[in-house]
Amino acid sequence: MGPPTYPNGTGATAEPLPPDRYVRLPATAQRPTTLVRVSARPPHPRTRRLRAALAVSCAVLLVASGCSFGEPGPDPAGEPPILPTPSTSASRDGTGSEVVATVLAKGLRVPWGIAFLPDGGALVTERDSGRILQVGPESEPDGLRVTEVQTLAEVTAGGEGGLMGIAVSPDYQQDRTVFVYYTAERDNRIARLTLGEPPRPILTGIPKARTHNGGGLAFGPDGQLYASTGDAGDRNQAQDDKRLGGKILRITTDGEPAPGNPFPDSPVWSLGHRNVQGFTWTDGRMYAIEFGQSTWDEINVVEKGRNYGWPAVEGRSDDRRYVNPIVQWPTSDASCSGLAQAESVLATACLRGRRLWLVELTGTGTVLGQPRDLLTNQYGRLRAIAAAPDGSFWVSTSNHDGRGDPVAEDDRLLRLVFADGGAGRS
DSSP: OOOOBOTTSOOOOOOOOOGGGOOOOOSBOOOOEEEEEESSOOSSOOOHHHHHHHHHHHHSOBOOOOOSOOOOOOOOOOOOOBBOOOSOOOOOOSSOEEEEEEEEEOSOSOEEEEEEOTTSOEEEEETTTOEEEEEEEEEETTEEEEEEEEEOTTOOOBTTBSEEEEEEOTTHHHHOEEEEEEEOSSSEEEEEEETTSOOEEEEEEEOOOSSOOOOOEEEOTTSOEEEEOBOTTOGGGGGOTTSOTTEEEEEOTTSSBOTTOSSTTOOEEEEOOSBEEEEEEETTEEEEEEOOSSSEEEEEEEOTTOBOOTTTOSSOOSOTTSOOOSEEEEGGGOOEEEEEEETTEEEEEESTTOSEEEEEEOTTSOEEEEEEEESTTTSSOEEEEEEOTTSOEEEEEOTTSSSSOOOTTOSOEEEEEESSSSSOOO
């Protein structure tokens, strides 16, 4: 396994649309709990809040139509569901740490996006089926209740396309609105909907292909809706600020370019991306995980109007026109889809790398120490990751996506807490 590398040298690794076209699961999901020995100590211990909550966790574990071109408060959260106490334990050998991995749901098919509701449950998308599932907050004897909310007939799944990102409105308790990113017959698009009702597209014309469809969707600290798009196999459009492929977009809830965007009358926030699927914020900074082609995968600090180099560069370069990543890994060790944060720790869920990477950040947003890999080859391909309201991480497997080796329980939704130090403790 090759180590990640850093900018400071410390060492650690279809046809697109033209621009003018911007136009059941069973109720019971068994959930065995295991303590998994981790070979590397996670980054530095977190705050008193997480330490206090860990004691509780270890005792009781979780339980409009729009245009075709288209700091809110923290996400509201209810009480977490109550799950049984872990049935097994493991001792530490003094060189590693333990992470408690709880299976919240199983038998899913390519779960792609996770977004939490005010009641503590989560909405989970399935890429290929076009289903939106609700997981929890209700518990059943063997796990969290999994309910099919609806299936989006508008989704045209194929390759890496389908029903992907999902975001819950910051005002969900008042407007009952969620947003989805999905592949339609001719394009990728963003829509808003009230659960159980048809989606209303607010931004269309995002290029689609068998690969590189992007798909990330989340509200930023500024209250605007951010989406990540792929280059859809057309490398050059990543550098064209008039086209939506290979970008991070910033729009209003009506699909209009958000006020303050860097390009006039454009939803484009940053450019030069190959295929971003996961992004998050911490300390006011936006971070995104980037699929490289064959050499380097990256974590970047995403800033207004900046250019991240694809296809001119992959990974670090000396060309000052392009922003260098803060971390890069060989693609064989990463190929990460999801990105989440708990305080000053970023966590990535990796497909080809079949692991989780933890990256500790300083107060200025640089990397502290070396990233640590967790769960390597324990659960196969990992895709989505989200920080739950209780401070734990929810992670999905992606072994049914045509590139994995599924077992009987796949795909699974996991909940992770650490037995000492590090992020993702509840």
